[in-house]
Amino acid sequence: MKNPLKNVSKKKKTLIIIGGIVVICIIVSFIKPKSDASQGVLVSAGTVSRGNLSQTISIKSTVEGSDSANVFSAANYRINSVTVKEGDVVQEGQILARLDADDLTDEYNKAKISYDEAKRNYDNSKTLYEEGALSQSDYLEAKAAYDTSALTLSSFNITENANVTSPIAGTVTRVNATVGKLANGGSGSSSEPLFVIENLDNLQMKVKVSEYDIGKIKVGQSATITAEVLGDVSVTGVVSHISPTGEARDAGGSEMVIPVVIDIDKGESNLIAGVTAKATILIDEVADVLTVPIDAVFEDPSTGETSVFIISENDTLTKVPVNIGLEGDFDTEISAADESGSALLTEGARIVLAPSYELADGMAVTVM
Incomplete structure (x- = not known):
């Protein structure tokens, strides 16, 4: 046989649960926030500022000397000595390294012997030609041999070719020359300079x-x-x-x-x-100008007119046409396009950031 008291207890619990739910619903209805319609459009706000503004361009690069020279050697002889080190200050024409000039001297001596012989032959041929005892072709051949030997000898400037000198005054910033290394004459793209002067x-x-x-x-x-x-x-x-x-x-x-x-x-x-x-x-x-964040400026795509939206104390909007001045990295210079706007566009005034097309004069907004 079922116990009637037990059934009554279950019904009582059910009524208590239902009553609790009703109370919660009533409380929620009182604390539920106002509808979005009564709040107005949600906007982010910034302020009009007064101050100095600059426009800049920033670029990274390497610091260099105002004048520089990569120093090579025209002669490919071994380096006997290096006379400078990195950080040394040198003058134009100063010797940076000395080369082994023994081979150069030998070549010069051979060229000198050839020159002397060509000169004697030329002098004799000239005398014979003037006396009519030598043909013109033989005379011109002797003269050409003499001119060639003279040009060859003049190319052997031992002092110049045996020394590597600085073409400018400055500081030695790189030394790639080492004793015993070939001077590696020429300045092709595959060779490195013996010295860098800056x-x-x-x-x-x-x-x-x-x-x-x-x-x-x-x-x-x-x-x-x-x-x-x-x-x-x-x-x-x-x-x-x-x-x-x-x-x-x-x-x-x-x-x-x-x-x-x-x-x-x-x-x-x-x-x-x-x-x-x-x-x-x-x-x-510019100095002492009104500025706003760049994203506060609204540009009408149909007219090109630029404006900002001022937020009043009662959270309603006023659209103020503005003229744009200097633009910085984050802010831009503005001024009111007419006298009525000047009264509203003041330091500290609240403005809408990133205004959308739905905003209009007199519209109520809620500032986030």
């Missing part, structure tokens, strides 16, 4: 500026130079030369770049040649 008193950077930016670059523009070797210190530079022609950025690419030279004033800094540095070229700058 003028480190005057440093420069040769940067490649994109064809899309070159129109902004002018000779005389200032640049700020930074590098790891400088730490938190920077030095100044100035654009000194813009190439009249462009070149391909990459072997298979279509974008062109234009070489630009920046002279560096390193001052008392420890900036050295051969390191990578960044040159930030100042294109233009």
Whole structure:
């Protein structure tokens, strides 16, 4: 026989559960947030600022001496001695290495003997020709032999060919010459220079500026130079030369770049040649102007009109037409396009970031 008290207990539990659910639903209905319609369109906000703004172009390149020379030898003799080391300051014409000139001397002596013999033969042939005792063809043959031997002898400049000298004044930055090594005459692409001489008193950077930016670059523009070797210190530079022609950025690419030279004033800094540095070229700058983030500017695609949306204290929008001035990396200079906008476009005013096409005057918004 079933126990009636047990059935009553089950019904009571069921009623309690149902009642609890109803209470929860009532509470949820009171705390449920307002609908999106009553909130208005969700927007992100920024502010109008007042300050200074600059436009720059930054490019990385290697710091070099303003003048440099790769030194080769025209004579392929063994190196007897190297007279300089890296870091030495040298003058134009100073001897950097001496070559083994024994072979050169032997060749010179042979050429001298040939010259002397050709000269005696020429002198005798000339006398006989003038006396009518020698044909013109024999005389001209002797003269040609003499001219050839004289030219050969003059090419044997022992002092010049036996010494490797610096073509410029500067600092020795590389020494590839070693005693006993052949001087490896010639400056073909497969040979390395015996020495590299650079003028480190005057440093420069040769940067490649994109064809899309070159129109902004002018000779005389200032640049700020930074590098790891400088730490938190920077030095100044100035654009000194813009190439009249462009070149391909990459072997298979279509974008062109234009070489630009920046002279560096390193001052008392420890900036050295051969390191990578960044040159930030100042294109233009303005002071004490109103600025907004670049993405706050709305451009109407049908009219080209630019504007910003001001957010009022009661979270409604006012569309303010603006004129765009200098554009920096993140912010842009603006000014009101009319007098009515000037009253609204003030420092600290809230503006919509990344405005969409659905925004309009008087629209209620909710700032995220």
